Amino acid sequence: MSIVSPRQRILVIEDDKKMARSLREGFDERGYDVQVASSGEEGFFVVFSFRPDLLVLDLNLPGRGGLEILRQLREQALDLRILVLTSHNELEERVQGLREGADDYLGKPFAFSELMARVEALLRRGQPTTPLHSLAVADLILDLTLRRARRSGTSLALTDQEFDLLLYLVENRNRAVSREMLARDVWHETSRFTPIDNVIDVQMARLRRKVDEPFETKLLYTVRGVGFSLREPRP
Amino acid sequence: MKLPSSKSIRARLTLWYVAVLTLILAVYIAVVFFFQFALLERQIYHDAVQDVETVEALLFFDPAGHLQLQQDYFVHPQNRLLVDRLMEVQDLSGQVLYRSSTLKNFPLDGAQFPGEGTDSFNERTTKLADGSRVFLISHVHPVEGHPLLIRLGYRLTSLEGRMLQFALILLLGLPIALIAAAFAGYGIARKALSPIDEMADRAESITARNLHERLAVENEDDELGRMARVFNHLLGRLERAFAELQRFTADAAHELRTPLASVRTTGELALERNPGADEFRETVSSMLEETIRLNQTIDGLLILARTEARQVGETEELVSLPELVHEILKLLEVVIEERRVSVSEDHDGHPEVPVCADRSFVRAAILNVLHNALKFSPPGSRLHIAYSGVTIESKPAERVCIADSGPGIQAGEHERIFDRFFTSRNPDTQLSSGSGLGLSIAKLAIDRCGGRIFFDKTATEGACCCIDLPVGQCPPEKK
Numbered sequence: 162m163s164i165v166s167p168r169q170r171i172l173v174i175e176d177d178k179k180m181a182r183s184l185r186e187g188f189d190e191r192g193y194d195v196q197v198a199s200s201g202e203e204g205f206f207v208v209f210s211f212r213p214d215l216l217v218l219d220l221n222l223p224g225r226g227g228l229e230i231l232r233q234l235r236e237q238a239l240d241l242r243i244l245v246l247t248s249h250n251e252l253e254e255r256v257q258g259l260r261e262g263a264d265d266y267l268g269k270p271f272a273f274s275e276l277m278a279r280v281e282a283l284l285r286r287g288q289p290t291t292p293l294h295s296l297a298v299a300d301l302i303l304d305l306t307l308r309r310a311r312r313s314g315t316s317l318a319l320t321d322q323e324f325d326l327l328l329y330l331v332e333n334r335n336r337a338v339s340r341e342m343l344a345r346d347v348w349h350e351t352s353r354f355t356p357i358d359n360v361i362d363v364q365m366a367r368l369r370r371k372v373d374e375p376f377e378t379k380l381l382y383t384v385r386g387v388g389f390s391l392r393e394p395r396p
Numbered sequence: 397m398k399l400p401s402s403k404s405i406r407a408r409l410t411l412w413y414v415a416v417l418t419l420i421l422a423v424y425i426a427v428v429f430f431f432q433f434a435l436l437e438r439q440i441y442h443d444a445v446q447d448v449e450t451v452e453a454l455l456f457f458d459p460a461g462h463l464q465l466q467q468d469y470f471v472h473p474q475n476r477l478l479v480d481r482l483m484e485v486q487d488l489s490g491q492v493l494y495r496s497s498t499l500k501n502f503p504l505d506g507a508q509f510p511g512e513g514t515d516s517f518n519e520r521t522t523k524l525a526d527g528s529r530v531f532l533i534s535h536v537h538p539v540e541g542h543p544l545l546i547r548l549g550y551r552l553t554s555l556e557g558r559m560l561q562f563a564l565i566l567l568l569g570l571p572i573a574l575i576a577a578a579f580a581g582y583g584i585a586r587k588a589l590s591p592i593d594e595m596a597d598r599a600e601s602i603t604a605r606n607l608h609e610r611l612a613v614e615n616e617d618d619e620l621g622r623m624a625r626v627f628n629h630l631l632g633r634l635e636r637a638f639a640e641l642q643r644f645t646a647d648a649a650h651e652l653r654t655p656l657a658s659v660r661t662t663g664e665l666a667l668e669r670n671p672g673a674d675e676f677r678e679t680v681s682s683m684l685e686e687t688i689r690l691n692q693t694i695d696g697l698l699i700l701a702r703t704e705a706r707q708v709g710e711t712e713e714l715v716s717l718p719e720l721v722h723e724i725l726k727l728l729e730v731v732i733e734e735r736r737v738s739v740s741e742d743h744d745g746h747p748e749v750p751v752c753a754d755r756s757f758v759r760a761a762i763l764n765v766l767h768n769a770l771k772f773s774p775p776g777s778r779l780h781i782a783y784s785g786v787t788i789e790s791k792p793a794e795r796v797c798i799a800d801s802g803p804g805i806q807a808g809e810h811e812r813i814f815d816r817f818f819t820s821r822n823p824d825t826q827l828s829s830g831s832g833l834g835l836s837i838a839k840l841a842i843d844r845c846g847g848r849i850f851f852d853k854t855a856t857e858g859a860c861c862c863i864d865l866p867v868g869q870c871p872p873e874k875k
Contacts, residue, residue, distance in 0.1 A: 270687070322730075363731050364730050385678075385684070385685065386680065386683065
């Protein structure tokens with residue numbers, strides 16, 4: 162679980178009560194300061210009183226639509242990251258949303274872990290980052306320059322695809338990644354209806370054979386109904 | 397010409413018709429008027445020349461040396477016609493020797509101008525001092541040895557009056573003719589267009605409920621008959637599409653309900669049993685799996701709708717089938733290796749030509765077909781891919797056939813397998829069925845590219861799916 166300090170503020174503008182409640186609980190559990198507004202008008206005012214760092218905005222709102230709120234907020238030139246949620250996941254709408262000033266875009270239904278990943282990435286944006294040369298989780302070390310992986314000092318013979326997959330899992334460690342995320346971010350399949358789920362499953366099984374099987378501590382887990390996750394072993 | 401816009405074709409037609417008719421009649425009247433005028437002028441000239449000749453013979457000097465005109469009506473009866481004749485005779489020095497009484501002592505066009513009347517009869521129009529216009533003809537003729545300039549004139553007043561009358565009659569007739577034509581035109585247009593009104597009424601009454609109704613076709617061969625036939629064809633297509641949509645909606649609802657029912661039952665049972673943490677986790681996972689399945693079905697339906705709606709022509713490019721197949725094999729490589737399937741390829745030796753198609757469509761189709769073939773391939777079996785050149789409707793096409801060694805396709809299912817949500821009765825294949833939309837998407841994608849996709853009915857072992865795509869000229873500006 163990420164440590165957030167001082168508590169970063171997230172405002173959720175979402176009219177569906179259940180969705181809003183889940184998002185509030187999810188963000189709350191991860192240590193963010195959350196407020197929820199159920200309409201555009203309400204949200205617009207809360208933005209100024211609450212001063213959030215990030216706004217999660219549903220586009221399908223009663224009254225003033227999400228796109229209009231987006232436009233008006235952007236006119237105010239606030240230091241505010243905006244992540245747009247919508248069930249109309251058409252390419253044109255996505256482009257329009259981004260053009261109106263959204264920083265990121267996520268179509269419903271989404272995996273909560275993916276939303277978290279994007280929220281964290283947006284909140285990190287603007288902070289100075291040093292280019293990483295290596296990443297380490299427990300005894301697994303990824304050399305990003307040479308694209309090699311070692312575990313407990315043993316070099317792992319990974320294919321390019323396997324390395325990319327492992328890297329993605331390490332970058333999203335302790336969080337479940339869905340097959341959809343993998344297909345898009347690792348396999349770069351743009352179409353959402355490409356039957357490569359079993360390609361992913363097979364690749365995952367192979368990766369596990371190389372990364373986990375020879376070692377005592379397991380890092381890779383299948384989260385049934387969600388996807389996969391690379392977890393740091395509890396001390 | 398700008399006409400006021402009107403909502404009814406009938407009124408517009410009539411307006412146009414009247415406008416064109418007005419133009420034609422105006423030109424006609426002008427031509428007739430000037431032709432008639434010119435004709436009468438020629439006639440006057442002709443008469444005048446004759447008159448000059450007559451007058452020349454009648455001039456003489458009396459013993460006192462005064463020029464006289466012999467006024468013998470009985471010897472020269474045609475003279476009678478010339479009562480309104482204006483006449484002036486000068487000698488070549490310009491001295492007026494004779495002036496007819498009709499001139500009332502007004503001069504007839506002053507002194508002789510150079511060359512006047514010497515060679516031939518000189519004609520012109522001029523104005524008298526009293527303002528009346530005069531047609532004038534002059535001729536030089538010797539009378540008893542003295543060359544004299546004889547000028548004869550005729551007032552044009554009566555001719556002009558007659559021409560004015562003529563023009564008035566023509567112009568008065570014009571609006572009458574136009575009004576009559578407008579009424580006739582309006583009536584004819586109404587009669588000609590009345591079937592359209594009927595058709596519109598009929599078409600208006602056709603709704604989703606009575607799509608089977610058709611318009612009456614009175615005359616198959618005229619324009620309206622053709623329109624009615626086209627309309628009826630459209631209704632036919634609509635009816636079929638509507639029926640398909642209804643069936644599809646029912647199927648989709650069924651496909652969406654099944655995972656929903658599963659989610660519901662799983663949840664209900666779990667709550668009833670009051671499970672422990674592990675079992676609870678199990679239940680939630682199972683429910684999540686079903687939501688993923690639901691989402692995939694919805695995505696599939698959206699892809700179908702989008703593929704159907706997309707304009708293909710703009711996104712076509714040259715696609716090499718073997719290259720695309722290799723790309724997809726590379727993507728599926730791990731699955732192929734895992735199942736120990738050996739892939740063999742075979743070209744029939746014809747020169748391979750790239751096809752012109754939407755690459756993403758063809759890719760989705762081949763990926764679905766290859767994926768299916770792999771899914772049904774038993775471990776360690778063979779997958780054969782063959783390329784050949786064929787013709788579709790006598791146009792050259794490229795064919796790729798993908799043959800697996802799986803359970804194959806049951807008789808009678810070779811076409812239905814492309815239906816949306818189709819699931820085979822074959823128990824061997826039911827276990828590994830997916831969303832039931834993969835092949836429908838493949839078929840729609842290939843259809844939209846102008847190709848065809850089918851399962852070879854002659855395949856004895858496993859299933860053999862072939863895709864034909866026309867070899868075409870891509871628009872040059874696109875790669």
